[in-house]
Amino acid sequence: TPILLITFPAATQYFMWEKMRLPIGATFCVMTLHFGQWMNRVFNFYMWAWFPVNFVTPSLMIPSAIFLDVTLMMTGSYMFTALFGGMGWSLLFYPANWTWLAPFHLAVKHPSGPLMSIADLMGMEYVRSATPEYIRIIERGT
Numbered sequence: 001t002p003i004l005l006i007t008f009p010a011a012t013q014y015f016m017w018e019k020m021r022l023p024i025g026a027t028f029c030v031m032t033l034h035f036g037q038w039m040n041r042v043f044n045f046y047m048w049a050w051f052p053v054n055f056v057t058p059s060l061m062i063p064s065a066i067f068l069d070v071t072l073m074m075t076g077s078y079m080f081t082a083l084f085g086g087m088g089w090s091l092l093f094y095p096a097n098w099t100w101l102a103p104f105h106l107a108v109k110h111p112s113g114p115l116m117s118i119a120d121l122m123g124m125e126y127v128r129s130a131t132p133e134y135i136r137i138i139e140r141g142t
Contacts, residue, residue: 001059001093002061002064002089002090002093003090005030005033005061006068006086006089006090008029008033009025009026009027009029009030009033009061009065009068010026010068010082011029012025012026012028012029013025013026013029013068013069013072013081014078016028017072023069023070023072023073024069025069026065026066026068026069026072027062027065027066027069029065030061030062030064030065031062031065033061034058034060034061034062037058038058041053041056041057041058052122052126054104054122055122055126057100059093059097060096060097060099060100061093061096062096063092063096064088064089064090064092064093064096065089067085067088067089067092068081068085068086068088068089071084071085071088072085103118104117104118104119104122105117105118105119106118108121110124
């Protein structure tokens with residue numbers, strides 16, 4: 001995910017730095033992408049398909065984008081931004097998501113007896129089929 005998601009913020013960062021000298025291109029792009037992702041998740045997954053929002057929460061990229069913009073602002077060089085900012089982009093991706101994933105690791109006691117995490121309880125209560133969605137779509141088409 002971090003490798004694929006750096007392309008649009010890098011292009012927006014280049015445009016805003018070259019044309020307007022604003023070092024906020026990556027953060028602006030990530031905020032608009034994040035807003036669009038939330039709209040997609042709420043309307044398509046939750047309201048249309050009745051899928052729990054906890055299972056489809058988009059990953060948080062805002063700290064990585066801020067690091068990328070700060071790297072460009074401090075160095076002023078695209079090469080150093082690509083080397084150090086790109087490395088920081090990918091290294092900050094996983095710890096940035098810990099804050100909203102941490103509550104799912106809390107232990108709860110299930111009414112039937114076992115002690116398990118909230119993530120395990122959600123997976124046990126919301127049973128999904130083992131067949132991937134793309135195979136179900138192909139089988140329905142044939």
